[in-house]
Amino acid sequence: xxxxxxxxxxxxxxxxxxxxxxxxxxxxxxxxxxxxxxxxxxxxxxxxxxxxxxxxxxxxxxxxxxxxxxxxxxxxxxxxxxxxxxxxxxxxxxxxxxxxxxxxxxxxxxxxxxxxxxxxxxxxxxxxxxxxxxxxxxxxxxxxxxxxxxxxxxxxxxxxxxxxxxxxxxxxxxxxxxxxxxxxxxxxxxxxxxxxxxxxxxxxxxxxxxxxxxxxxxxxxxxxxxxxxxxxxxxxxxxxxxxxxxxxxxxxxxxxxxxxxxxxxxxxxxxxxxxxxxxxxxxxxxxxxxxxxxxxxxxxxxxxxxxxxxxxxxxxxxxxxxxxxxxxxxxxxxxxxxxxxxxxxxxxxxxxxxxxxxxxxxxxxxxxxxxxxxxxxxxxxxxxxxxxxxxxxxxxxxxxxxxxxxxxxxxxxxxxx
Amino acid sequence: xxxxxxxxxxxxxxxxxxxxxxxxxxxxxxxxxxxxxxxxxxxxxxxxxxxxxxxxxxxxxxxxxxxxxxxxxxxxxxxxxxxxxxxxxxxxxxxxxxxxxxxxxxxxxxxxxxxxxxxxxxxxxxxxxxxxxxxxxxxxxxxxxxxxxxxxxxxxxxxxxxxxxxxxxxxxxxxxxxxxxxxxxxxxxxxxxxxxxxxxxxxxxxxxxxxxxxxxxxxxxx
Numbered sequence: 310x311x312x313x314x315x316x317x318x319x320x321x322x323x324x325x326x327x328x329x330x331x332x333x334x335x336x337x338x339x340x341x342x343x344x345x346x347x348x349x350x351x352x353x354x355x356x357x358x359x360x361x362x363x364x365x366x367x368x369x370x371x372x373x374x375x376x377x378x379x380x381x382x383x384x385x386x387x388x389x390x391x392x393x394x395x396x397x398x399x400x401x402x403x404x405x406x407x408x409x410x411x412x413x414x415x416x417x418x419x420x421x422x423x424x425x426x427x428x429x430x431x432x433x434x435x436x437x438x439x440x441x442x443x444x445x446x447x448x449x450x451x452x453x454x455x456x457x458x459x460x461x462x463x464x465x466x467x468x469x470x471x472x473x474x475x476x477x478x479x480x481x482x483x484x485x486x487x488x489x490x491x492x493x494x495x496x497x498x499x500x501x502x503x504x505x506x507x508x509x510x511x512x513x514x515x516x517x518x519x520x521x522x523x524x525x526x527x528x529x530x531x532x533x534x535x536x537x538x539x540x541x542x543x544x545x546x547x548x549x550x551x552x553x554x555x556x557x558x559x560x561x562x563x564x565x566x567x568x569x570x571x572x573x574x575x576x577x578x579x580x581x582x583x584x585x586x587x588x589x590x591x592x593x594x595x596x597x598x599x600x601x602x603x604x605x606x607x608x609x610x611x612x613x614x615x616x617x618x619x620x621x622x623x624x625x626x627x628x629x630x631x632x633x634x635x636x637x638x639x640x641x642x643x644x645x646x647x648x649x650x651x652x653x654x655x656x657x658x659x660x661x662x663x664x665x666x667x668x669x670x671x672x673x674x675x676x677x678x679x680x681x682x683x684x685x686x687x688x689x690x691x692x693x694x695x696x697x698x699x700x701x702x703x704x705x706x707x708x709x710x711x712x713x714x715x716x717x718x719x720x721x722x723x724x725x726x
Numbered sequence: 727x728x729x730x731x732x733x734x735x736x737x738x739x740x741x742x743x744x745x746x747x748x749x750x751x752x753x754x755x756x757x758x759x760x761x762x763x764x765x766x767x768x769x770x771x772x773x774x775x776x777x778x779x780x781x782x783x784x785x786x787x788x789x790x791x792x793x794x795x796x797x798x799x800x801x802x803x804x805x806x807x808x809x810x811x812x813x814x815x816x817x818x819x820x821x822x823x824x825x826x827x828x829x830x831x832x833x834x835x836x837x838x839x840x841x842x843x844x845x846x847x848x849x850x851x852x853x854x855x856x857x858x859x860x861x862x863x864x865x866x867x868x869x870x871x872x873x874x875x876x877x878x879x880x881x882x883x884x885x886x887x888x889x890x891x892x893x894x895x896x897x898x899x900x901x902x903x904x905x906x907x908x909x910x911x912x913x914x915x916x917x918x919x920x921x922x923x924x925x926x927x928x929x930x931x932x933x934x935x936x937x938x939x940x941x942x943x944x945x946x947x948x
Contacts, residue, residue: 550777552773552775552776553775553777561768561773561774562772562775563767563771563772563773564773564775565748565775566775566777566800610741610746611728611746611782611803612746612775612780613801613803614800614801615800615801615802619727619728619741620727621741621742651775654771710767710770710771710772711764711767712763
């Protein structure tokens with residue numbers, strides 16, 4: 310892998326840009342690998358990258374039925390934050406934020422991480438209590454989070470409407486300054502490039518159709534649309550399709566897959582300096598570096614694999630946006646789309662070993678997995694390499710739904726996130 | 727937005743009136759004290775989350791307020807049948823044909839949409855035997871949105887009848903439809919719950935440009 314640098318740009322400028330190499334290779338699959346990762350999204354590619362980089366396991370294949378980063382990695386609203394209530398969540402999301410901070414240098418790829426601040430609005434007494442509780446919990450965990458008055462919130466985000474006459478007036482806000490956004494595609498591409506350079510095979514257009522198990526029940530490999538591939542360890546990182554894949558190994562999952570929609574406006578000049586979220590009117594918004602307003606909210610109510618949802622959900626989201634930011638009422642929306650998110654009963658992820666020997670699963674990120682990409686890959690690689698969880702992901706087991714030791718961020722936030 | 731047939735009220739109503747209430751036919755144990763942790767886990771949390779035929783509960787919250795069950799294809803979001811709570815689970819084999827038929831038909835519908843662009847003079851394919859939407863309800867087709875027409879067509883008979891109509895093979899060999907691969911027929915379009923009757927009837931009665939707009943296909947992320 311040739312490093313990207315200012316010198317590389319100068320050199321290529323002199324050579325007419327003929328020397329840029331492919332960012333990752335597309336090899337034919339081998340008959341056997343040490344580890345197979347199913348799903349080449351951000352989490353899967355990050356897992357492969359850290360397997361190779363940290364644990365020295367380079368005989369790894371990442372299998373992807375479509376194209377790299379074409380699932381939820383390419384469909385999310387790119388928000389990064391770690392202001393979660395519970396210690397377990399704070400641990401894993403903060404681990405990710407710390408990795409985000411040095412990620413561009415680490416993988417020599419500009420992921421455009423922009424800690425522009427994530428502001429969560431309070432509209433009523435309950436919101437104030439919940440957000441202040443979050444602030445205190447976060448600070449005890451060493452995570453920055455601070456309380457803003459409506460005037461301070463307006464100063465931080467000038468388009469915000471803090472009028473007392475609003476249907477849901479803003480009565481305060483919690484601000485995590487280290488939160489922000491990153492370029493979602495670049496995250497997948499950067500990890501793919503880094504992993505490929507270390508010998509990982511990234512195999513696109515290769516759908517896993519079965520998970521093979523030996524007489525002792527342990528995983529022996531997978532059947533794919535490009536033939537059968539052997540491996541003693543298989544990591545499933547397939548987001549919305551996790552239930553489908555795990556069913557191939559006979560494991561029932563505590564997951565339901567819902568469509569989650571997002572949309573972007575026409576591109577405009579920089580006018581929106583941060584990320585704003587509101588759980589009560591339920592919408593979140595930021596502005597991409599391209600100038601589009603990136604808008605998202607909750608899932609559709611029914612389970613589906615259709616990668617599309619109802620227009621009334623988007624309508625409702627835009628109602629909320631126009632309520633908070635009247636300045637945007639005349640913006641034109643350019644595109645909307647849907648992804649399929651796998652939601653657990655407690656809205657916390659599962660990164661764990663499974664009852665099947667050699668089968669590992671990283672799923673259940675629901676509507677907010679992008680922010681965790683580096684941290685998730687990092688600890689999941691540890692779990693696969695050592696066959697035991699990292700202390701950070703040890704609480705995120707499959708068994709917690711049997712023991713009752715849930716990490717109930719759903720109840721903590723009273724909203725899917 | 728889905729249009730859902732409430733088996734108690736006996737009519738199709740917009741999704742806004744309903745609340746999805748999770749997987750159907752999950753029985754609560756009758757001997758709670760003897761239920762193991764594993765069984766509680768399965769009862770409370772483990773879900774089939776099937777890609778394809780799903781059995782699910784809905785509640786007509788802003789209507790009669792009652793719970794009922796539905797069978798839907800989670801790939802196309804098309805309902806096959808709704809039935810009252812307490813009625814036995816319909817056998818999946820009843821819907822197998824309809825599920826299998828979805829894909830080739832949808833591809834064909836996409837072909838019908840894109841063909842006129844390539845060859846404006848080519849006549850539309852021969853009309854099928856599915857109840858043609860414009861004949862339903864006595865309203866001129868042009869005034870109704872495609873999905874309303876579609877659901878009127880369904881609502882005309884009992885859901886059973888609509889199901890039977892859907893389940894009937896639309897052409898002799900659905901597999902044949904696949905190779906007719908117009909450049910515009912992307913796989914994503916093919917997944918959409920395009921009702922064959924609609925595309926067909928419009929194809930027969932409207933200008934090509936209109937036809938393209940009216941097929942209820944939403945675009946995904948480019």
